[in-house]
Amino acid sequence: MLLSRLLLKQFRNYTELDIELHPHLNILTGENGQGKTNILESIYCLSLVKSFRTSKDTEMVQFGRDTSTIAGDYQSDHGVTHKIVMIQNGRRKSISLDGKRVIRHSDLIGQFPLVLFSPEDHRITSGTPAERRKFLDILLSQANRSYLKTLQEYQRILRQRNQLLALLAEKKISIQELEIWNETLAEAGCSLIDSRRKFLHNIAEPLKEYYSSISENKGVLEIHYAHSSVEEIETKEQYQEALASVFGKEVALSKTIIGPHRDDIVLTIDGRDVRKHASRGEQKSVLLALKLIELNYLKTKIGVTPVLLLDDIYSELDTGRQKHVFETICRFGQTFITSATRINFPSPDNSTFIVTNGNLVRQQSSPK
Amino acid sequence: MDFTSDVVNIAVEELSKLPGIGKKTAQRLVFFLLKQEGESVKSLAAALVALTERVRYCPVCFNITEQTPCAICEHPKRDRHIICVVEEPNDVLAIERTGEYHGLYHVLGGALSPLEGIGPDNLRIRELIKRLQDDVDELILATNASAEGEATALYISKLTRDLGIKTTRIARGVPVGGDLEYTDEVTLARALSNRTEL
Numbered sequence: 001m002l003l004s005r006l007l008l009k010q011f012r013n014y015t016e017l018d019i020e021l022h023p024h025l026n027i028l029t030g031e032n033g034q035g036k037t038n039i040l041e042s043i044y045c046l047s048l049v050k051s052f053r054t055s056k057d058t059e060m061v062q063f064g065r066d067t068s069t070i071a072g073d074y075q076s077d078h079g080v081t082h083k084i085v086m087i088q089n090g091r092r093k094s095i096s097l098d099g100k101r102v103i104r105h106s107d108l109i110g111q112f113p114l115v116l117f118s119p120e121d122h123r124i125t126s127g128t129p130a131e132r133r134k135f136l137d138i139l140l141s142q143a144n145r146s147y148l149k150t151l152q153e154y155q156r157i158l159r160q161r162n163q164l165l166a167l168l169a170e171k172k173i174s175i176q177e178l179e180i181w182n183e184t185l186a187e188a189g190c191s192l193i194d195s196r197r198k199f200l201h202n203i204a205e206p207l208k209e210y211y212s213s214i215s216e217n218k219g220v221l222e223i224h225y226a227h228s229s230v231e232e233i234e235t236k237e238q239y240q241e242a243l244a245s246v247f248g249k250e251v252a253l254s255k256t257i258i259g260p261h262r263d264d265i266v267l268t269i270d271g272r273d274v275r276k277h278a279s280r281g282e283q284k285s286v287l288l289a290l291k292l293i294e295l296n297y298l299k300t301k302i303g304v305t306p307v308l309l310l311d312d313i314y315s316e317l318d319t320g321r322q323k324h325v326f327e328t329i330c331r332f333g334q335t336f337i338t339s340a341t342r343i344n345f346p347s348p349d350n351s352t353f354i355v356t357n358g359n360l361v362r363q364q365s366s367p368k
Numbered sequence: 369m370d371f372t373s374d375v376v377n378i379a380v381e382e383l384s385k386l387p388g389i390g391k392k393t394a395q396r397l398v399f400f401l402l403k404q405e406g407e408s409v410k411s412l413a414a415a416l417v418a419l420t421e422r423v424r425y426c427p428v429c430f431n432i433t434e435q436t437p438c439a440i441c442e443h444p445k446r447d448r449h450i451i452c453v454v455e456e457p458n459d460v461l462a463i464e465r466t467g468e469y470h471g472l473y474h475v476l477g478g479a480l481s482p483l484e485g486i487g488p489d490n491l492r493i494r495e496l497i498k499r500l501q502d503d504v505d506e507l508i509l510a511t512n513a514s515a516e517g518e519a520t521a522l523y524i525s526k527l528t529r530d531l532g533i534k535t536t537r538i539a540r541g542v543p544v545g546g547d548l549e550y551t552d553e554v555t556l557a558r559a560l561s562n563r564t565e566l
Contacts, residue, residue: 146553156515163482173487180480180523184515
């Protein structure tokens with residue numbers, strides 16, 4: 001899937017914009033605050049019907065105006081053009097796809113898949129386990145609706161069980177009641193762990209390859225599932241045994257302390273934990289490799305090549321990594337890159353736009 | 369803003385307590401009723417009063433009824449060796465509509481939900497176990513396919529296992545007349561894992 005044309009009206013600092021886009025590589029450069037990320041935000045909106053910067057859609061309407069429009073022409077992998085128009089009128093949003101009104105906006109998600117790589121993503125490699133679980137859960141949910149349903153059910157059972165643990169601590173109920181919820185928790189929990197482990201197993205090799213290509217063979221990246229329980233959990237019986245072994249502690253805390261909601265993913269380079277021991281440059285390369293995995297996974301699962309947005313990331317890599325990123329990215333579909341500094345790509349096959357105060361000017365590629 | 373008639377205000381307030389009805393809808397309903405002929409409003413009022421005066425729970429199965437025990441429990445042609453356990457009276461109605469079931473029912477009055485403070489003692493589980501002492505061969509657990517419904521079914525099956533009564537759970541699967549491609553992934557996945565041999 002690629003975006004061939006983008007139209008913006010009264011969107012953030014763009015009063016009126018109509019640009020043709022490059023099928024492979026689009027580079028947006030310009031000083032801070034000129035509107036580079038706004039372009040990425042509008043593209044993100046077309047794919048996921050919401051912003052990645054704000055939860056309030058009205059914030060995207062140009063200051064002092066009531067309505068804003070984002071419209072895009074997409075070209076499918078088969079070369080068919082789809083027109084999507086999104087109009088924000090006050091709090092209401094109306095969407096049409098190829099002239100037909102889209103009633104359930106969530107139906108759009110997954111049709112124009114997209115992967116965003118933004119500065120906040122560093123949390124995946126350096127942040128708490130919750131950030132890595134979020135990465136995993138969002139990716140698996142996008143690609144597989146039954147994962148999402150199971151996840152929601154697991155969370156529901158978890159809340160019920162935590163309430164029971166609190167009641168048990170106050171000696172208000174019998175332990176038999178808890179055992180029921182242990183069983184349902186084990187069922188949903190095992191299914192989540194199984195999906196996650198299968199996913200990690202499948203991506204282990206490609207991830208290693210991406211990383212060695214990005215880092216020029218400096219180190220071997222491996223990924224493991226880290227259980228919150230002492231023993232690994234594969235079957236429902238093991239799950240229940242694990243719950244039994246922490247029973248006293250859980251009652252004392254009134255909280256479920258083992259399971260998918262506490263598990264983690266551990267990334268290592270030559271055996272060293274990325275989170276604790278990797279340099280910033282290494283962490284960036286790991287992240288990039290993870291993002292390429294995300295891209296590739298969505299592509300094979302949904303069957304459509306996602307659009308890739310790199311917000312302020314590329315320029316922070318060293319020349320060697322930049323070169324390899326460029327070579328890896330070019331194997332995929334369409335990419336958008338923002339950068340405050342000028343980027344010199346090894347290939348002239350791209351469009352570079354200079355962004356100044358809500359306007360884009362295409363730069364003519366000049367021979368060096 | 370309030371109306372100049374207290375009677376209207378009270379009616380609006382009472383109606384807005386109903387599920388799914390807010391103040392605006394309640395006002396609309398009251399105006400509708402005011403425009404109706406007196407007789408039809410009176411018969412609505414009479415129906416509401418009769419609800420509270422005549423309808424009660426069957427002491428055997430806890431379905432809603434006007435007679436004791438209820439018509440299903442008393443029916444001579446019903447199979448008394450089989451009991452279908454459901455959460456609410458609505459569920460009895462749904463199963464009756466199938467015309468496929470000829471046994472008795474047991475209405476639990478909800479499902480286990482610690483968050484809402486509903487434990488086994490708040491449901492009619494003890495009453496169910498007592499009923500099992502009379503020559504019951506099979507218990508069908510037809511609680512909802514939610515986390516709470518599953519937990520409730522599991523809880524009851526644990527109790528009946530010790531009593532040696534055959535306990536079954538209703539199957540989940542593809543709706544009849546439904547296209548496979550429109551069936552949601554979760555239902556389809558469960559239907560696949562619970563497939564039956566032909």
